[in-house]
Amino acid sequence: MTTVEEAEKLVLAQIRDYGTQSFPFEQALGCALAEDLKADRDLPPFNRVTMDGIAVKYEAIESGINIFRIKATQAAGDEPVQIDSAEECIEIMTGAVLPASVDTVIRYEDVEIIAGSASVHTRDIKKGQNLHLQGLDKKQNDVISSAGQVVSPAIVSVAASVGKTHLLVKKMPRVAIVSSGDELVDVHETPLPYQIRKSNSYMVKAVLKQHGTDADILHIPDEPAVTKEKIQYCLQNYDVLLLSGGVSMGKFDYIPRALEELKVEKLFHKVAQRPGKPFWFGRHNNGALVFAFPGNPVATFMCLHRYFLTWLNTALGLPAKAATYAVLGKDFTFQPALQYYLQVKLQSNGLGQLIATPVEGNGSGDFANLADTEAFLELPPEKNNFKAGEVFKVWRFNHDL
Amino acid sequence: MTTVEEAEKLVLAQIRDYGTQSFPFEQALGCALAEDLKADRDLPPFNRVTMDGIAVKYEAIESGINIFRIKATQAAGDEPVQIDSAEECIEIMTGAVLPASVDTVIRYEDVEIIAGSASVHTRDIKKGQNLHLQGLDKKQNDVISSAGQVVSPAIVSVAASVGKTHLLVKKMPRVAIVSSGDELVDVHETPLPYQIRKSNSYMVKAVLKQHGTDADILHIPDEPAVTKEKIQYCLQNYDVLLLSGGVSMGKFDYIPRALEELKVEKLFHKVAQRPGKPFWFGRHNNGALVFAFPGNPVATFMCLHRYFLTWLNTALGLPAKAATYAVLGKDFTFQPALQYYLQVKLQSNGLGQLIATPVEGNGSGDFANLADTEAFLELPPEKNNFKAGEVFKVWRFNHDL
Known part of the structure; x- marks a missing residue:
């Protein structure tokens, strides 16, 4: 046999x-990706502010300046505004582009703004702080997500951010x-x-x-x-x-x-x-x-x-799934020299182990039992007695854990 | 905080x-079931033959008879045919109803059929063998699948078998x-x-x-x-x-x-x-x-x-999901007194443990990283140094394992 x-x-x-076909990117969820997704720009595409506050030149802080005249306010999505002197700052919002004339962001919590000026309350300031620098995550044309994987919500989001309205997926x-x-x-x-x-x-x-x-x-x-x-x-x-x-x-x-x-x-x-x-x-x-x-x-x-x-x-060109193993939760005997697929419930224990507890039905005609189990434990044909604590490969079909 | x-x-x-709504049963896949599914008949609904072969009265075997005249052939879905004497048998197929006049099925592999008679080759025959008895899985009106669980393929199949063309599910x-x-x-x-x-x-x-x-x-x-x-x-x-x-x-x-x-x-x-x-x-x-x-x-x-x-x-009225735990794969340090959700890849090892390997991105702005991970490992705020081998709760978002 x-x-x-x-x-x-x-x-x-x-x-x-x-073969392959092109799907609107949102509909590609769950499909096998058949093309690499590349960064259309650096990621982030600019030096991105990560805190609301003020943007200053770090040299000014070093030289002892701690009150800055607010030159302008710049929101996310605004064109960058430049300062004209080191005593000036830009009031700036999360997600905004850092203007070239400044290099450091001090968050609102550490400044007080009175009459168009911001006074800085803290000495704990590092050059370049509160920024997500251009290209730190990926450089333009870098592959962000490669072909040969299932399109997940994260990949849908990657597609959106690089402007791929359609994705090539496996038919x-x-x-x-x-x-x-x-x-x-x-x-x-x-x-x-x-x-x-x-x-x-x-x-x-x-x-x-x-x-x-x-x-x-x-x-x-x-x-x-x-x-x-x-x-x-x-x-x-x-x-x-x-x-x-x-x-x-x-x-x-x-x-x-x-x-x-x-x-x-x-x-x-x-x-x-x-x-x-x-x-x-x-x-x-x-x-x-x-x-x-x-x-x-x-x-x-x-x-x-x-x-x-x-x-x-x-x-579909997807990599072979890595095997999952589980610990048999109680002794089990199976006489025939056949590979036995035991219906089990799975539980995670305090050691990070998956414990497989047999849920025996009345033979293969009993589908009522299937609804109560989560996986098949694969018991090798060369053995008849399987002891609690032994580890076997498991085939999961319910994915709650 | x-x-x-x-x-x-x-x-x-x-x-x-x-509230609830009614869906055609096939479309209810993945929804939260809001009604119990009961057996409309016993399961199986009759004494069901589980092997192709001949059906005989066990008494005849006991009394030494081993050649049986084939009275009729009965397929799955046929009305049952009765024998008139113990020397007769019914040639019978998997899935057929066991006629009341017989009680034991001998599979084709153990008989030889010549000129309308079946001669039995084996002595290893048990009364009632090769049958799945009426009501063995469930009795009529027993609950097969109860409200308050996600409709799985197995539950779709339960619905089909008990004739529920529509299922009540949670809105x-x-x-x-x-x-x-x-x-x-x-x-x-x-x-x-x-x-x-x-x-x-x-x-x-x-x-x-x-x-x-x-x-x-x-x-x-x-x-x-x-x-x-x-x-x-x-x-x-x-x-x-x-x-x-x-x-x-x-x-x-x-x-x-x-x-x-x-x-x-x-x-x-x-x-x-x-x-x-x-x-x-x-x-x-x-x-x-x-x-x-x-x-x-x-x-x-x-x-x-x-x-x-x-x-x-x-x-949706679903039971709380059981926690899953994983073993941290390598040392990790996190200073702030915050609960840290560490992005990890999961792997199953030979002890049946889930091993969580940190995949660090460039902070929470780096979504490119998300596509390469499978879960968040939940690291408690009271500690700063997390050692390889320690076990923590894990929140999975990709379900390959």
Whole structure:
């Protein structure tokens, strides 16, 4: 059976570049940045005053002057005003440009202003104080944010400040989420006693939405001709098919046959993991990829995070996410020689450690349990007994901590 | 000066309930759930087959029968078919209802089917195996997901499965993001040498978007009458005003005067923290709240996460977020008696600890730095020297780990 590591490798070998597109900068939030953002001017673009007060020439202070005639008042956004002699000062506001004729700012708290003059109360004045000097953060044309990262609020702000009204971002693959089986009815319908409502597709779509990807939902009934036709349609119109259910050995699983007839090459089927053992992955000639997840909700959810999102991250040119580790909070036993993805709650302790507490459901069919957990703890297949205090890799899907 | 703890308390004392609204369930992702989701039927709703194979009566196995005549084939979504004698079986598929006349499922891998009969190859059969029993996960009317949590993909899936096409969620407060100052020009404009582009408002809006809240952006020029008029408009039309800049002692800061004239009660001004010391917080008679953040981007960003999002979380009826702790990665010194929010990168180590490495910028004006960090480490004011290995609370704003 394919190991988890092999499966991941095979999935990550199928990287396509879906190109780039230009978005208004605000709408690019969450997308993968595909261009470097450079400073259009020095940052700050001028010697910027950081306190409200008066601007003087430091030489004057050194020579013992401590009363200054206010030549003018200069707000942020005003053109700089110059002094004509060392006895003069400029009353100046935070964010203003420091005029070339002065070099030091004394804050309001340290001066008294009477009848157009400012007298300085403190001796603790350093040359050049209360300024954010031109180019201190970045020089013109320096890269501030480089391509190959997710556009965060801070990057939105960088884009705004350098005047990039549009950002080049990676295009997302077109994704179809495909459910199958006559036992499934729609959410607004009342299922017969032997039917259930579709729910996996909505969960998958919601996870994709959290990761900035939209997707279409399709359903295939248990009918061979329709199955083939719909799969063919998807292969022609989407970059990725996410199937949930329909790839087991069951007599009415027409999907494996349709995939074979439509020349989708199987890259692996069955992975040494639980949940998600029957996971199937393949590729069509035209490049379309098929992730066929098992029908159990927890298995679909796990495979989606473990494989599809890892693949998407790579396809978008983003750096591999650094692994996160957590401490198992209580002993746990798992017999089969499979990599086990244990549903856990995470808590931070006083040592700065993440503690993972198992929340066991009733097997992979129990999606009610998923809502109460935050991550999967990845327990290696070579062991059966996992002791409290041991550290394992963790795959987070809720991000409160 | 107000301490961080006092400021937080004063902010959290201003909780309003903005009511609820009904959303199509898919659009409720990320909202605060305002109703319990109950099982409309038992979960699973019937004894559900979990493997493709044959369904038999266990008594028959016990009595030594190991060849069964296939009475019928039953797929998921089919009405159950009954056997008439213990020598019969039903060929049955994953997801199907277990017929009442059988009680055990033997998977395909353990049988051979020839000429309408299935012969069983294994002796390792347990009564009731390969079934997910009715009501094992939840009983009808059990609460599956309770009010007072964020709608996650798992909850979207719960909603779908119990037929909730619409979800009651908490209404978000109406938020206005207000910038001020004539030194600011718009993103598409080319600033004069003494001007800069607006960027804080877009950053704030992006953070709010990440938390499911939309907001309007307004700008106020340095003109007293217009300032008052615009602030009044906001107080009448929004629940929350997020100001950035304009509340310092500067001569052209017309906002403090306008707030006073419009009867916005100051609840605190200045907090013993860096960045964000000049943070001002107040309340209008009509309930509108004013968070006036300092104009420095890092200060605005910190206060937004530390105070506004904490307030929003509480206002939406969500439980307080559990604190996360991280280990300081290298020695750090900070002299002023202020709570310092140190910008850090986070990494997970082999002990399951989060390690926080300081990434120091050039003061709170340096937003370029923000894009490279993931959290603020909260360093207490009573100390000046912080040693590598010490553990502190961390406020995360990027959620890769």
